[in-house]
Amino acid sequence: MSERELFIAGDADDLAREAAVRFLDAAQKSIAERGRCAVALSGGSTPKRLYRLLAQPPYLYAVEWSKVFMFFADERFVPHDDPDSTMLLARETLFDHVPLPPANLFPMPTVGLAPEQAAAEYAATLAEFFAAPLPRFDLILLGMGPDGHTASLFPGFPDYPGSVAAVHGSPKPPPTRLTLTLDAINQAERILFLVTGADKAETLRAVFADPAPTADSLPAARIKAAGTAWLVDPEAGSALI
Numbered sequence: 298m299s300e301r302e303l304f305i306a307g308d309a310d311d312l313a314r315e316a317a318v319r320f321l322d323a324a325q326k327s328i329a330e331r332g333r334c335a336v337a338l339s340g341g342s343t344p345k346r347l348y349r350l351l352a353q354p355p356y357l358y359a360v361e362w363s364k365v366f367m368f369f370a371d372e373r374f375v376p377h378d379d380p381d382s383t384m385l386l387a388r389e390t391l392f393d394h395v396p397l398p399p400a401n402l403f404p405m406p407t408v409g410l411a412p413e414q415a416a417a418e419y420a421a422t423l424a425e426f427f428a429a430p431l432p433r434f435d436l437i438l439l440g441m442g443p444d445g446h447t448a449s450l451f452p453g454f455p456d457y458p459g460s461v462a463a464v465h466g467s468p469k470p471p472p473t474r475l476t477l478t479l480d481a482i483n484q485a486e487r488i489l490f491l492v493t494g495a496d497k498a499e500t501l502r503a504v505f506a507d508p509a510p511t512a513d514s515l516p517a518a519r520i521k522a523a524g525t526a527w528l529v530d531p532e533a534g535s536a537l538i
C-alpha cells in the first residue's frame with residue numbers, strides 16, 4: 298500500500314481550492330499526455346463547493362473543457378431531475394456553467410431499465426470509451442461516509458465483479474444505486490478524496506491506521522490507486538493531527 302497522501306485544509310473553502318488546483322493539474326497533464334481527461338464524479342454535499350469553484354474563473358478558463366469527459370463514480374437510481382440525483386447536482390453546480398460539449402457527458406442511466414441492466418449498459422459504455430474491460434480514469438473524485446463507504450461501496454456489501462454494479466439496500470438513502478466497482482476505481486491514474494466533518498474523524502483515523510487493507514477493511518481504506526490523495530478539513534482530520 299503506497300503511503301496515503303494527506304492534505305489537511307484550513308477550512309472547506311480552502312479544501313475546495315486545493316481540489317480545484319489538483320483537478321486542473323490532472324486535466325492539463327492527461328490532456329498533454331493523452332489528448333483527453335476522463336473524470337468520474339461523486340455525489341453528496343462535500344464536492345458541491347469544488348464543482349461550483351470549477352465553474353468560476355480562473356478554472357473556468359484554464360480547463361480545456363472540450364477535452365474533458367465527465368462520468369460518474371456512482372449514482373442514485375432515480376430520474377436525473379430527482380433532487381437526490383448526482384447528475385442533477387453536477388448539472389446545477391458545474392455542467393450548466395462550463396463549455397463542456399454534451400457528447401462529453403456520460404450520465405449513469407437510471408430510468409426505463411432495471412438497475413442490473415443499467416449497470417451492464419454503463420459498463421459497456423466504459424469498455425467502449427476506454428477500449429478495455431476496466432476503465433482507467435485520469436481522475437476520480439470520491440467522498441467518504443462516516444461508515445467508511447465511498448462511491449456506493451458500503452461496508453458489509455459484497456465485492457462486485459466487472460466495472461459497474463447495482464447496489465440494493467444502501468444504508469445511505471436512496472436505497473438503490475449504481476457504482477463503479479473497487480477494481481474499476483483502483484485502475485485510476487489519480488484519486489482525490491474530499492472529506493469534511495467531525496463525524497468522519499474516527500473513520501479517517503481507522504483508514505490511515507490500515508496500511509495493508511484486506512477484504513474486511515473499510516471500502517474507503519481499500520482504495521489503493523497509486524495517485525490517491527486525501528483532502529480533508531480540520532474537523533475530519535482532527536484524529537490525524
Ligand SMILES: O=C(O)[C@H](O)[C@@H](O)[C@H](O)[C@H](O)COP(=O)(O)O
Nearest residue numbers: 339340341342343440441442448
Ligand atoms: O452518492 C453519494 O452519496 C456519494 O457518492 C457518497 O459516496 C458520498 O461521497 C459520501 O456519502 C460522502 O458524502 P458527503 O460528502 O456528503 O459527506
